[in-house]
Amino acid sequence: MTELLYVRIDLSVPGASMTHVAELLPLNDSQCEVVRMIELNAHDAVTGAGTATNSIVMQVPVSDVVPHPDLYGNYPDIDARIIQKQDFDALWSEAVRSFPELQD
DSSP: OOOOEEEEEEEEETTEEEEEEEEEEEOSSSEEEEEEEEEEOTTSOEEEEEOSSOEESOSSOOOSEEEOGGGGGGOTTEEEEEOOHHHHHHHHHHHHHHOGGGGO
8 A cells, every 4th residue: 555645835936825735645656646735824824725525715726636745846936845644634633623524
């Protein structure tokens, strides 16, 4: 079984910034399926969350497939780092408290 990855992605472009924390299932060396994703504000507070089938208050809809985190270094506006599962789970618990409809 393929091990899930947990990643924090900070996107900064002139005039805008966005942070997502995601639980990803690697499909191959270049792509991952998004299992769950959390959107954070500048203070790392949860502002939205979702899955491929259920997004709540997300500025950007959850994509089914995203680049593998090993490739994020190819994007100059993205800073990505692997995080621990328990850190993701804590944020997901906060998201579910804020948006109970995520409990599906």
